[in-house]
Amino acid sequence: MTADLPSRVSALCAHLRSAHGFRLGPGETAAALAALEAVNLGRRREVRDALRAVLTASREEGRVFDAAFDTLFRQGEAPAPPQLPPLLPQTQAPLPPPPPAPASQTGDGGPPRPTAAGRAIAGEEDDAAPTPTRPDPEREATGDPDTSAPLLHARRSPNAGAGGGVTTPEDDLTGMLRAAGALVRAVELGRGRRLVPRPVGSRLDARRTLRSAARTAGDPARLRWLGRPQRAPRFLLVLDGSRSMGEHAARLLRFAHALHLRSRRVEVYAFSTDLTRLTPHLRRAVPGAALTLPDLGGAWGGGTRIGDNLLRLAREERSRVTRDTVVLILSDGLDTGEPDTLTRALRDLRARAGLLVWLSPLASLPGYQPVQRAVAAALPLLDAFLPAASLRDLHALPGRLRQQKRPAAGD
Amino acid sequence: MTAPPEPPDLRAAFRERGYVAGDALATALRLVVALGKPLLLEGPAGVGKTEAAKTLAAALGTRLIRLQCYEGLDAQSALYEWNYARQLLHLRATEAGGRPVTDADLYGPEFLMQRPLLEAIRQPTPPVLLIDEVDRADDAFEAFMLELLAEWQVTVPELGTLTATARPHVLLTSNRARELSDALRRRCLYLWVDYPSRAEELEIVRARLPGIDAALAGQVTRAVHALRELPLGKPPGVAETLDWAAALVALHRDWLDAEALELTLGAVLKLREDQLLARPVLEKLARP
Numbered sequence: 182m183t184a185d186l187p188s189r190v191s192a193l194c195a196h197l198r199s200a201h202g203f204r205l206g207p208g209e210t211a212a213a214l215a216a217l218e219a220v221n222l223g224r225r226r227e228v229r230d231a232l233r234a235v236l237t238a239s240r241e242e243g244r245v246f247d248a249a250f251d252t253l254f255r256q257g258e259a260p261a262p263p264q265l266p267p268l269l270p271q272t273q274a275p276l277p278p279p280p281p282a283p284a285s286q287t288g289d290g291g292p293p294r295p296t297a298a299g300r301a302i303a304g305e306e307d308d309a310a311p312t313p314t315r316p317d318p319e320r321e322a323t324g325d326p327d328t329s330a331p332l333l334h335a336r337r338s339p340n341a342g343a344g345g346g347v348t349t350p351e352d353d354l355t356g357m358l359r360a361a362g363a364l365v366r367a368v369e370l371g372r373g374r375r376l377v378p379r380p381v382g383s384r385l386d387a388r389r390t391l392r393s394a395a396r397t398a399g400d401p402a403r404l405r406w407l408g409r410p411q412r413a414p415r416f417l418l419v420l421d422g423s424r425s426m427g428e429h430a431a432r433l434l435r436f437a438h439a440l441h442l443r444s445r446r447v448e449v450y451a452f453s454t455d456l457t458r459l460t461p462h463l464r465r466a467v468p469g470a471a472l473t474l475p476d477l478g479g480a481w482g483g484g485t486r487i488g489d490n491l492l493r494l495a496r497e498e499r500s501r502v503t504r505d506t507v508v509l510i511l512s513d514g515l516d517t518g519e520p521d522t523l524t525r526a527l528r529d530l531r532a533r534a535g536l537l538v539w540l541s542p543l544a545s546l547p548g549y550q551p552v553q554r555a556v557a558a559a560l561p562l563l564d565a566f567l568p569a570a571s572l573r574d575l576h577a578l579p580g581r582l583r584q585q586k587r588p589a590a591g592d
Numbered sequence: 593m594t595a596p597p598e599p600p601d602l603r604a605a606f607r608e609r610g611y612v613a614g615d616a617l618a619t620a621l622r623l624v625v626a627l628g629k630p631l632l633l634e635g636p637a638g639v640g641k642t643e644a645a646k647t648l649a650a651a652l653g654t655r656l657i658r659l660q661c662y663e664g665l666d667a668q669s670a671l672y673e674w675n676y677a678r679q680l681l682h683l684r685a686t687e688a689g690g691r692p693v694t695d696a697d698l699y700g701p702e703f704l705m706q707r708p709l710l711e712a713i714r715q716p717t718p719p720v721l722l723i724d725e726v727d728r729a730d731d732a733f734e735a736f737m738l739e740l741l742a743e744w745q746v747t748v749p750e751l752g753t754l755t756a757t758a759r760p761h762v763l764l765t766s767n768r769a770r771e772l773s774d775a776l777r778r779r780c781l782y783l784w785v786d787y788p789s790r791a792e793e794l795e796i797v798r799a800r801l802p803g804i805d806a807a808l809a810g811q812v813t814r815a816v817h818a819l820r821e822l823p824l825g826k827p828p829g830v831a832e833t834l835d836w837a838a839a840l841v842a843l844h845r846d847w848l849d850a851e852a853l854e855l856t857l858g859a860v861l862k863l864r865e866d867q868l869l870a871r872p873v874l875e876k877l878a879r880p
Contacts, residue, residue, distance in 0.1 A: 234619065242782075496827065
């Protein structure tokens with residue numbers, strides 16, 4: 182009854198790999214099959230939990246896995262679950278051929294139907310009802326991943342923000358990389374607390390000195406030192422993708438990508454009415470090619486709710502914001518939310534982050550006054566409020582940051 | 593496929609020890625035992641990741657060896673160190689006796705100080721190795737662990753390569769303070785541990801505090817779930833729920849009224865701002 186289970190699992194692995202960019206090779210497929218030997222195949226939920234544990238490596242992948250599993254191991258005539266947008270949009274690899282289906286089901290051209298093994302898992306379980314997955318605010322919107330994503334600057338409709346992919350045009354990546362590299366080098370957060378071996382330092386490294394003394398018959402001929410290294414910054418970018426940002430959002434997204442290429446310690450989030458994490462997409466994007474992101478739902482092209490989303494970020498990603506973190510908010514500050522909420526979020530971020538900087542495309546306009554409610558509420562809490570409307574502004578960031586930043590904690 | 597060996601009923605064993613494990617966690621832990629692969633547990637603070645490792649050790653009747661990660665943790669601190677002071681004394685004593693010193697004199701087991709990782713792979717029976725808060729360690733340490741998790745062997749220059757006598761059951765926990773490398777993730781099974789549902793949390797409270805009044809347990813879990821809906825800076829975990837319930841039991845309260853709330857709020861909300869934000873919600877829940 183479960184004769185084609187290995188082929189089903191292989192098909193699932195191939196689909197996750199080709200359509201969503203999961204890093205699954207033969208080793209993972211073999212481990213998945215080995216895992217199935219350790220669980221009760223009559224219990225569908227157990228099979229799903231086991232395969233999820235083996236085949237996924239993050240929470241985001243878990244959500245995609247659940248949808249793919251429910252499609253492939255669907256019960257009886259249960260309706261097909263909604264298809265999630267791919268995690269890896271730029272992958273053009275073809276989907277794996279459908280697993281062999283019974284003769285009665287071939288040629289219907291419809292969605293994959295459960296085969297014998299699928300039914301073995303789906304039909305014989307004692308806990309037949311599939312567990313409803315939690316509503317996922319980041320992925321509520323569903324879109325057709327096959328439709329070509331419209332250009333960002335074309336997304337002006339009143340319904341924008343309710344779904345759709347994002348494609349930024351190719352532009353001066355070299356210039357962006359130069360600006361990003363300069364920013365990484367320019368940030369100084371002072372020295373860390375930990376002591377590490379250094380050629381010259383403030384404290385004698387007794388352990389290493391004694392160890393090296395073994396070569397000179399116990400005489401410490403060469404002293405070893407410990408010192409405190411410069412704290413390496415982490416970056417947390419929060420990009421306003423609302424309609425009012427227009428083409429600036431695309432440019433700043435490219436800048437975020439460039440920063441991500443220059444440092445592995447970069448986290449990128451986008452928000453509009455909702456908030457979503459872009460880092461996994463940027464990690465998989467091909468450097469030099471146009472940056473294409475899947476459906477960002479309410480996180481792109483809609484209205485602006487800075488405070489609510491920053492508060493959510495401060496709450497959900499609290500552990501990511503430390504005194505080594507540089508928080509960059511990239512927004513024009515045209516907010517429809519309450520300034521009090523924004524103030525609360527920024528106060529929280531400021532207390533935890535090493536540096537809190539707001540980059541605004543509007544700030545480069547001649548005669549600009551920071552009178553928008555959100556910006557006015559934020560200004561007292563920021564280390565720097567700087568323009569970011571063009572590549573020139575981005576190149577000038579390191580210099581402007583040095584002039585404006587507050588003394589970092591621990592300096 | 594051959595008939596699978598009878599897996600241990602970890603769920604029941606956990607339940608006996610007051611840990612209510614969900615389906616996904618029970619299955620993942622069973623795979624840790626069956627496949628011998630490490631399990632990476634991610635999730636918010638206070639959902640029972642560390643406790644899962646402790647309970648697994650108790651359920652399997654084996655030792656728990658814990659490595660607490662922190663920034664600056666290096667291989668030396670995690671694996672082994674030589675007792676330099678003792679070596680030096682031995683060196684001087686041997687020289688005073690007029691005997692030439694050899695390597696074997698200095699690098700014997702009496703001078704080797706085992707740290708958690710070395711200790712874990714030298715156990716005669718598989719222990720549970722908890723590598724706690726691995727996201728706090730540096731990238732370099734994470735890279736160092738890759739070899740250990742893949743090959744179960746380490747190299748001590750003076751002694752050679754030491755291979756695990758019994759492969760430990762490894763659990764890694766992370767609060768996502770930083771992104772872990774794909775290489776580490778690929779070597780591990782993965783499970784995201786979320787806050788439990790209200791029914792599960794009620795079960796946890798009643799399992800851990802058997803003497804608690806049923807109505808009070810229900811009220812506490814309802815209140816905690818209402819709190820998690822708020823935009824708090826530090827939302828309460830299961831540990832806070834248990835602390836709160838235990839505090840109310842210790843004060844002989846069988847109902848969460850305004851006075852009990854005032855006395856015990858610090859057990860569940862640890863930030864002043866959060867307390868201010870949550871007070872109206874809690875007062876509504878505490879109203880008779």
